[in-house]
Amino acid sequence: MSFCSFFGGEVFKDHFKPGIYVCSKCEHQLFSSRSKYEHSSPWPAFTETIHDDSVSKHEERPGAYKVRCGKCGNGLGHEFVNDGPSKGLSRF
Secondary structure (H helix, E strand, O other): OEEOOOOOOOOOOOOOOOOEEEEOOOOOEEEEHHHEEOOOOOOOEEOOOOOOOOEEEEEEEOOEEEEEEOOOOOEEEEEEOOOOOOOOOOEO
């Protein structure tokens, strides 16, 4: 499953079949469907990555990090601090 296609809307927000989400540019493994959860944003959200180097992050503003593929740098969205299925977890 490719992650975060910005053209034509996000097709994986409500997709919960078992599998691995990969970068749409280089197919680097990013997230497991086991860490995916439902939320109100139009993008899929995850509580953890597959590998430590699956993504890279840099702070854009307090509490908001730009998330990129850890291999090719493709933009994946944002992580918001203290936003998630339970307090203290982040949403990718």
